[in-house]
Every structure is written in C-alpha cells, then in structure tokens.
Amino acid sequence: MDMSIALILSQDGITNGAIYALLALALVLVFAVTRVIFIQQGEFVAYGALTLAMMQSGVLPATVWMLVVMGALVTALDGGLALKAGQGRRAAGVAGWNLGYPLALAAALGGLAVDELPLAVQVLLTLAIVVPMGPMMYRLMYQPIASAPVLVLLIVSVALHIAMVGLGLLFFGAEGQRTPAFSEFSLELGPLMVSAQTLWVLVVSALLIVGLYQFFGRTLYGKALRATAINRVGAQLMGISPTLAGKLTFFLAAFIGALSGVLIAPITTIYYDTGFLIGLKGFVAAIIGGLASYPLAAVGALAVGLLEAFASFWASAYKEVIVFTLIIPVLLWRSLTSHHVEEEE
C-alpha cells in the first residue's frame, strides 16, 4: 500500500465515518431518552435515499402512502380518545396533522412533475415524507408499552426493522438505486481528489452536529430531552411529558436517518435492505460511546469507517466479519466498565 491508496481509503473511511457518526448520535439520543434500541434507524436511511431516487425517476414515492396509513391509524387512536373526552378541537387538530398533512402531501406530489423540480426541493419533499414517520411510529408502536423492559422494546425494534425491510422491498423493488451527485466539482489536494459529495457529507454532518449541540444546550425542548434522558421520572414530575419527549426524539432520529440516506445516495448504491448494515455500523459506534457519550460515539464512528475502508482493501471478502467481530471486545470493555450491581431487567 502506498501513500495515495492510504489517502483514498482514509477519505472513504472518513466519509462513511461521518454518516455513522450521525446515526450513532441519533441512536444514543433515542436510547437515552426512550430506552429504545433503534435498530430500524438503517431503514430510515434507505427510505430517505430511495424516496429521493423514486422522485428523480418521476414516480410518486410509495412511502407517501405508508405515511397516509400511519397517519390514519394515529388519527383513529388519538382522535378517538380526544372525541371520547369531548375535546372536539383537539380531535380536529390531531386529524389535521396526522391525516390532512399526509393527504395534502400526497396530492401535491401527485400534481407536481417531481422529477423536474430542483434537487433542493426534492430533498425537502423527501424529508417531508419520511421524517413524520418517526413520531408516528413512536405513537403507534412504542407509546403503548413505553414502560416495558429494555429487552421487550428491543424485540419490538427488531420486529419493526424486518417489517420495514419487507415494506421497502414492496415500495422500491429489489433493484439498487444511486442518485446523481449534488454538485459536479472536485477538489484537488495533492495526490487526492476530493469529490463534491464527500464535502457535502462532511459539511452537512458537521453542521448537524453543531446544530444538535446548540439545540440541546440552548433550547427549552433540548433541555427537556436531556432532563428526560438523565431522570425519566424526575423530568415527568417537572411537567415534561414522556410522550412528547419520545415523539420529539423519534422525529430527530428519523430526520437524521433520512438526511443521511439522501447524503450517501450519490456515493453508494442503496438497496431496500442496505440500511440494516449501515445502521448496525452506527450501532458499533454508539456502543463504543456506551450508548451514552456523544463525543465518544462520534470518535467511534470515524474508527469504524476507517477500519471498514482499510479492511475492504486488505481482505474485502471478510470486511463485514472484521467490523462485526471487533464489536465484541468493545461490548466487553463497555459492559465491564459500566458496572451493573443491580439486577438487569
């Protein structure tokens, strides 16, 4: 291996690492606030990327129908409860957000020639479809069992993961998709050609991390989420609704997932089931941070990205084996350092 190959591999590793870092942050956030291990994070990545790809090929993305169905279910549940309590206005509000919005979005997408829209608008529309699924998913799947043991929540996540993979196959088909790059220039740094997409990934990741940092440090909602993460019951006694915290967390996680998908779609071919492995690598990083520390998770993500890049050079067939076997010593170290004297659930 010479210097230039090492540089190219590092570039690959850092680009992927940035995406893993974003996913790891979302996973840490979701776990800290709701105790849910968000296995289906990877599916949000794939849904983001493939929804954009569908739009660009001029097809109405099927994910919008999933949004409509989920919204209808939420409306039936929450709207029904509100009506029973005689809160007509609240019921109307629930229906407006959960049913009116998806239907309006579907109508708009049906009416527009989406493939001729500028890329930025397509990206926004993609996020508008995929991101609301996060809070709806929390409402439908997790809220009824929010106090269940972590392991039950984990099995629910795994179940949703396989359901979403199946739906992904139905929506997007078995073919892989790759979207065109956001912009067509590249930067020459010595022997290294840095593509525009790499820069996009790095810049957006950095902006997002800074944004989240500000959100958690400066805003009331951010602080409410942090409070919930530190002490769920205490936060609830202070008037922070765990339901709101859960929905907000899932909103952020879905946003990060879908945006990551949009960002990497021009770099890697995304299949309906690609998300799982991407999400799991985010997990390896999150676990390096003990599912608790954001900076450590980000460092872990870069390490995973680099390891993967170099492993694919030396032993490409064994790339996944290497990445996933290395998680075990990390898990072990984590589990030994975070001392559990009390019983586990």
Next chain:
Amino acid sequence: MRADRLVLGAFLALLLLVPAILSPYYVTLLNYIGLYAMVALGLVLLTGVGGLTSFGQAAFVGLGAYTTAALTTATDLPAWLAWAGTSPWLTLVVGLLLTAVVAVLIGSLTLKLSGHFLPLGTIAWGISLYFLFGTMESLGGHTGISGIPAIGLLGWTLDEGGEIYYLIWAFLLVAMLTTHNLLDSREGRAIRALKGGRIMAEAMGVDTSRSRMVIFVIAALLACASGWLYAHMQRFVNPTPFGVHIGIEYLFMAVVGGAGYVWGAIVGAGVITVLKQWLQNWLPSLLGATGSFETIVFGLLMVLVLHRAREGLWPILKKLVPVRAVRKTIDADAEPLPRRTLPKAGELILEAKDVTRRFGGLIANNNMSLEVRAGEILALIGPNGAGKSTMFNQISGVDTPTSGEVRFLGKPVAGHDSREIARMGMSRTFQHVRLLPTMSVLENVAIGAHLRSDKGVLSSAWRLDRAEEARILKEAARQIERVGLAEHMYEEAGSLALGQQRILEIARALCADPCLLLLDEPAAGLRLKEKEALGELLRKLRSEGMATLIVEHDMDFVMSLVDRVVVMEFGQKIAEGLPDEIQQNPAVLEAYLGGVE
C-alpha cells in the same frame, strides 16, 4: 389416568399417525416445524427462562449443518479426520462437540455483557458467522454444498420426508422432555433465578455465571442438532438459512409461542412456519410482486403480540385444555439433608473490624466494628440512611469494603464472592424482598438448599436426581412449616403479603442450614401475632446455637429479643451495649429524637 397424561398421549398418538394420514406436503411442513421448534426450545430456555436474548441462534444451526455437510461430502479428508466422514452419526458427534467448543468460546466472551449489550453482541457474532459461511471457499461459498447423504438408522435409509419425520420428532420430544426435567430440578431453579434474581441466587450459593453458560451451551447444542437434521433432510446447504434474519425469526417463534414455556416452542414454530408458508403463497400474488413480504406481517404480528399478550400464545391455549398443574408431593420418608455442626455457644462467629465503604465522596460506613457470637442475637439499629444495609452488604460479600476487615469463622471474607461466603455458612435476607414471584413458595425456599445438594445438569435432565430432589423439597417444606407459612406452600410467592414474603426469605435462609443468619428488617410489615411468632422462632434458633445479626426498626421487637445492640448513625458506630443501656444512652436518644435542649 391423569388428564394431563391423557392429553399428552393423544398428542403423541396423533404425531405417530401423521405420515400415514397426511399428504407429503404437510409432512414436510411438520418436518420444518419440528426442526424450528428445536431451535426455539433452546431460546425458551435461554431467553424466556434465563432472560438472555439471542438473535444469533441461526449461526449455531449453520454450524451443525455445515459440519456434517463438509465432513460427509469431502473426498480428501486428512487421515486423522477420515473416520468422521463415514457416517452422519459420527458427524453429529463432531458437530455437537465443535458447537460446544464454539459456544463456550463465544459465551465466555459475550455472556459477561449485561442487559441490552448481550443481544447486540449476539447480532454481531451472528452476522460474523454467517459471512464466514458465505466466504469460506472450502464451504462452497454462496452456492453451498450439495450431495449430502441421507441418514441411515438400523439398516433403513431415511431419505424420504415421511421417514426422517420420525427422527426429527423423536429428537424434538427427547429435547423437550429433558428440558422440562431440567427446569424442574435443583439446576432448573438456579436457571430460573437468572431472570431477576441473580443477587439473591448468588447469596444462596448459586454460580449464576455458570448457569448462564449452561443454558447458552444447551441452546447452541439444540440448534446444532436441528442443523444436522436439516442438512440431511435437505441433502444440501447454503448460507441463506443461517443468517441473522432467520435468527430473528427463531426468536419470534419463541416469543409468539410463549418464551417461558417448553410447549411454547412447538406452538410458536408451528404458527410462524404455517403462516410463513401461507403468506409466501398468498402475498406476492396479492401485492403483484415477488419477494419475502411475509416479514411485514411477521414484524407487525410480533409487535401486536408484545403489546397484547407478552407471555405468548401458550398460556392462552393452555386455558382451553382442561388440565390442571400437578402439585409437587412432599415425600415424608425422604432422608433429611446433612446438617453442619454448629459452633459452640459463645464462640466468635463474625468479626468486622474498621470496615469503611465509600461511594465517591459519600462515606456509607466509617470504621465500623462489630462482633457476633454463636447463640447470640445482635441488633444493628440506627435511623434511616445510617448505613445498616450497606454494612450487611459488606459482610455478606454483595459489596466489597473500601478498607477494613471482615472475619467469618476466623477466616477473612471481605471481597470474597457472596457465593463462597454462603458456602461457609452465612445466610441472609434482603431489605427489599428478593424472590421469584411466579415460582411457588416451596420452590423459592428450595433455592436455599442449593449448596446442600450437588446433582448437576445431566442427572436432572435424565431424572437421576429424584432421591436428592425429594430430600430438598422435604427440607424446604420443613422450614416453611417452621416459619408458619405451611398453608401457602403451593401458592405463587408473588401473591403473598409483603410481611409473609419477608418470612419466606427467612425460611429460604434457614434452608441453607447456616450458622450465621443476617436478617434485614424481618419484622417490617408483620402484624402483632406474626411478630410474636417470629420472635419465638428467633429465640428458638438462638437456643440451638445460631448466631443472628438483625437490622430492625421496631424497637419493642428488638429490645425484647436481642442480647446486644450496636447503634449506627451517619455510617459510624455511636453506641454498643445491652438493650437496657442503649435505651438510656444520651447519644442514641439524640440520634433518634434530636438534641435534648
């Protein structure tokens, strides 16, 4: 004839007749159900009973299948291994040995993982093994290995679905029988204590790490046997059925069927397999596309089960069959368990010297010293938060003192396992009751006798432990009667009132035949009559030579019972003496009632 045996007999007769009645299609379906149920049975033991969630079982199935496939089809085995390829039965042995070794290796790495880290770990090694099957050239890569011979048995060649059917179900039924036996035994109680009772079990002398390893290896071996049968039924293997997604499916089977129940494995495997078959025929034509869309239904079904019936389908089905659980019988003629010789009255049993325990900046125990002698009851009292329970934990090995010395029967024990200390003859109860709420009072108390008996996993599985088991149950029943819970012996421990649960803990501690009893607030929540009875019991134990250390807030109870009192406040000893002296001690009065102005 007992109703449960009748139902079981009917089920077995039906199984026997299946190949004669049903078409080959259904026989094949039942073959798969049997194979999957065997893996799900391992998960019942591992996840449902032991609380260890694994998504990686499919990898062990693969290990069994690939071992036999590679050995029975290889033409150029090295001489030292050539014997193994000659018969599938030999490759079964090789596969089981190999799986045991791999499971012990993986287990010793990952079973230390706590809580949710473990299932994530199983996903990791599940994926790794799957990719290994697919990338290793010698295993045929992604195309796999074909031409695997059929199994021969006593001159028959089991090369048709209707023939291997009997072998598969024989394997499964034997596995279910042995698992059932195992759970209903000394080792089984230790395994059932893993979920939610590890600290208690360790304090009763159960090596919980070993129990975790035992069920992990058993689950892996069941998966391996299923893989061996699968390879010889299909006569072909490739990596697809051994991926992590199939591992997830196995877990679904266990959870849907009822992860806590042996029969749940068959129910779950049956429901998921039939549903899968049906959905695979039906969904693609409905949706107008090809692919494995059944995962959508499975995923949502799974969420529904976890929302509505977290125990799975078996408990619901069980209600439909009019079979009542059979009560355990106590064999009055069973030989009593051996007892230890108690030290002579007055002999020094426990000595704590300058024990200090810091939690960061907080000093929970500061230079605490106390002594307990045989035939004596020492009370440790003090206001809430004085550090009494922390002191208990230092003495009993649940926690390790920052500095200082604890000597039990003359030997230093600070920092030793609570298990080891329990073996030396110390037994305790907990301030926050620790018992297994769904187990009967009798079985909860029987855990106390763990160290007085030694039958292991194999004897339990094959029912060679019955004589010892009868002795254990007799001893447990004796202790239950002694503490006055006889009428509740067969009830679920969780259904008792809190005061009675504390008494149950005393019976469990006594079942260990200790020479030192540590009781943490035994009288809390008891009514007056019950307190009097408890006092009587403790006096009687004292007269037999038992040393007792008791933490209690009820001063009437303490002062009329104990020989000496040690008073703690803010982690330190502020007074020590006879009950009458303590009640006059100004420092004690100040601690309890505030300063005398």
